[in-house]
Amino acid sequence: MRLLGWIWLLILAVVALSTTRRDINTGVMVGTMVVASAGTAVTFLAAQRGFLGEGWYPVFDGALALLLGAAGWLADFGEFIVGGYPASWLFIVAYATNYRVTGLAGLGASAVFAVLHVIMGLEETRVFGSIQFVVVALVVGWAFDALREQEELRIEAEQERAEAERELAAEQERSGRLEERSVIARELHDSVLQTLKLIRASANDAAEVRYLARVQERDLRRTINEYQSPFEDSFRARLLDARASIEDRYRVEIEQVVKDDAEMDDGLRAVVAAATEAMNNAARHSGANMIDLFAEIRDGKVQVNVRDRGTGFDLDRSGGGITLSINERLSAVGGVANIKTAPGRGTEVQLVLPLR
DSSP states (O other): OHHHHHHHHHHHHHHHHTSSOSOSOHHHHHHHHHHHHHHHHHHHHHHHHTOTTSTHHHHHHHHHHHHHHTHHHHTTOTTOOOOSHHHHHHHHHHHHSOHHHHHHHHHHHHHHHHHHHHHTTOOHHHHHHTTHHHHHHHHHHHHHHHHHHHHHHHHHHHHHHHHHHHHHHHHHHHHHHHHHHHHHHHHIIIIIIHHHHHHHHTTTOHHHHHHHHHHHHHHHHHHHHHHHOOOSSBHHHHHHHHHHHHHHHHTOEEEEEEEOOOBOOHHHHHHHHHHHHHHHHHHHHSOOSEEEEEEEEETTEEEEEEEEOSOOOOHHHHOHHHHHHHHHHHHTTTOEEEEEEOTTSOEEEEEEEEOO
16 A cells, blocks of 8 residues: 555656646655655565554654645645555554554544645545545554454464364373383283293293293393384394394303494395394304304494304305305395304304495
8 A cells, every 4th residue: 555655646746747837846746756755665664674563653654644745735736635645654553553543543634634625725525535534544444453353363273273282292192101101011011020920930940040031131121122212123123133033942142232223224134134144053053052242333334243152163164155145145235244263263253234
């Protein structure tokens, strides 16, 4: 509305200056165009900077509109009408205040322009035509109040929705904690309590008691790892599953140290498969009842060592099949395997895979 009012005022001013009358004060008319242009620029600046809706701004803008409204009288050109600038001022009043204040501003604008029309000696229809400002004020004031009410309802609805979402999230968090506790309770019942019963039943068999205690320790470590790991398919979990399977199958002890973790991919699957084969060979052929498993992820690579202190073997004479099998698994994904062994000195398998 301010932009339209400004264009309207410029058109009227240009038309006034293009008349053949010599008594028109050209300076006043040009000044009116400059003031109107500056006022329009300030209005857009006020909208951008956020002070268009502050209470002082309609007063400032109203004084500017009054000054422009008196331009025809000051220029001795009674036919000059300020255009849409006062009407757009009523929009600013409605935006910054409310319906009642806007209605009063419309009455004031109508009275002021009626007086100006009388002073400029215009016909009576021009004088009564100033009632348009009352109509504009009532319509615009009502429209802005309706928009404000709708906006308040929207904000209130958004706040209620946000509160409901927070409550739902809190309830889901509580439900999640209860579910986790339930899962932990079931696991403790199905594992720890059952193992304790078996230990009590095998109290006279020290080896069996030791084995059961070790199995339970291993399972608890795995459960803790599952809760702590951020990965859905964990390298550590897969490696420890393989270790547990071999321990249960051959009744050997595999001492593990696994540093860091990662999400499984094709490369890590190959590493786990090769490490499983190395542990399986150690459990079956080394004659040792203790196997060491070490794994770490560091400096952009994963390294796994499987070592036993068993009988060992001559790698050149009888280790070709084992070496080939493990090497094939690693080389297919860009890794390398190194096997160190000798008769009577045990065996160590080192697996190294650069991570992508």
